[in-house]
Amino acid sequence: MQSPCKGRPQPGILYGLTGIVLLTVLLGLCPTACDSGAFRNGAPGVPAEPQGAGGNFRSPQEKPRLTIGFSIATATFIIERWNKDLKVFTGAAQELGADVIVQLSAGGIREQIAQINYMVNQNIDILVVIAHDTELIAGAIRQVKDAGIPVIAYDRLIQRVPLDAYISFDSREVGRYFGEALREAVPQGKYLVVNGSIHDVNSAEINAGFYEVMDPFIKSGAVRIDREIWLEEWSSDEALEKIGAIFNETTNFDAIVCGNDAIAGAAIQLLSERRLAGTIAVVGQDAELSSCQRIVEGTQLMTVYKPIGSLGVRAARLAVALGQRSAGEKKPDLPPPDSMVDNQSGIMIPAYLEKSTAIYKENIDVIIRDGFHSREDVFRTISVP
Numbered sequence: 001m002q003s004p005c006k007g008r009p010q011p012g013i014l015y016g017l018t019g020i021v022l023l024t025v026l027l028g029l030c031p032t033a034c035d036s037g038a039f040r041n042g043a044p045g046v047p048a049e050p051q052g053a054g055g056n057f058r059s060p061q062e063k064p065r066l067t068i069g070f071s072i073a074t075a076t077f078i079i080e081r082w083n084k085d086l087k088v089f090t091g092a093a094q095e096l097g098a099d100v101i102v103q104l105s106a107g108g109i110r111e112q113i114a115q116i117n118y119m120v121n122q123n124i125d126i127l128v129v130i131a132h133d134t135e136l137i138a139g140a141i142r143q144v145k146d147a148g149i150p151v152i153a154y155d156r157l158i159q160r161v162p163l164d165a166y167i168s169f170d171s172r173e174v175g176r177y178f179g180e181a182l183r184e185a186v187p188q189g190k191y192l193v194v195n196g197s198i199h200d201v202n203s204a205e206i207n208a209g210f211y212e213v214m215d216p217f218i219k220s221g222a223v224r225i226d227r228e229i230w231l232e233e234w235s236s237d238e239a240l241e242k243i244g245a246i247f248n249e250t251t252n253f254d255a256i257v258c259g260n261d262a263i264a265g266a267a268i269q270l271l272s273e274r275r276l277a278g279t280i281a282v283v284g285q286d287a288e289l290s291s292c293q294r295i296v297e298g299t300q301l302m303t304v305y306k307p308i309g310s311l312g313v314r315a316a317r318l319a320v321a322l323g324q325r326s327a328g329e330k331k332p333d334l335p336p337p338d339s340m341v342d343n344q345s346g347i348m349i350p351a352y353l354e355k356s357t358a359i360y361k362e363n364i365d366v367i368i369r370d371g372f373h374s375r376e377d378v379f380r381t382i383s384v385p
Helices: 020-027 080-095 109-121 138-146 171-185 201-220 236-249 261-273 289-297 308-326 365-369
Strands: 013-015 066-073 098-105 126-130 151-154 165-169 189-197 223-231 255-258 281-283 303-305 339-342 348-354 357-359
Touching (some): 066 308, 098 308, 109 126, 109 138, 126 138, 126 308, 165 308, 171 255, 171 303, 171 357, 189 261, 201 223, 236 261, 261 281, 261 289, 308 348, 357 365
Parallel strands (some): 013 098, 066 098, 066 126, 165 348, 189 223, 189 255, 255 281
């Protein structure tokens, strides 16, 4: 099978064949691309043998480098923010002397489990997982743990199995940001709530945070949750379909709560088609470029900015430290967690949580100062102030 790109893979990052075209297009990780020798016999889902820092195969005399397996639910990977996460994580891991094997599971939870099993057989030292389904993946994670491999749940808290660490942002806080934004902008009226993936515990946490803030307004009768739906996936296409079906019945809403910016984008697209964009308050999260543009244009009220750079670097450092400890290397103690969380496994899980920020038109400079997006890009559709 011909490799999808013509150069050599970036040293220290090894990708499964599944999803490699998507990865190359979205990340641009191969400046000139990769040759067909990068994959063993072109077998689907089978990457090359781990490489050293120079991009060459390890010699028998070389000290083995730490190898991190990174399993990503592909349905989430097409979202803009995940591209940033992976770039930051892999770059930081390489600087710390580790290789990263990346597997993208286009086939959902079954393929993700199969790819995790494959990486275990490649003798990874630690596994980092963005789970497709935080419940159904538990059995596979238990087997990884039984093999003596540490596991970090990245952004999505895997349920019902002991983990070595969970690293993310406080999703309940994100939901509270939603509620606070709408409490100020739309203190009374009809709301549509479009939650994220029902398979992701973060969706429930965001929902709970939102209701923490809004319950008094709902009980007083000032706010009415007129419709509320849950998506199967974090999918703009699914959001278009399901929100569109609601809009075919009614657009009589004063506010729309969206699980993330991809969903918010779908809602605003449908509002635009009905010449209603900007008349209904819409909130989302992830600070995608398109959402920031909508905020300065006035069609989206707020997004939640998550400093991916801090999260990705912190996750890489944690992964390397856990991998070194598991390998028996004498290293300093692990950094203390920010809190302990319950994932229904019978033990509390160390949680490393970064702070997020609610972004409005008035404080859009926060993401520009951080270098998350450039001023020119954010204000591309309107005059730059």
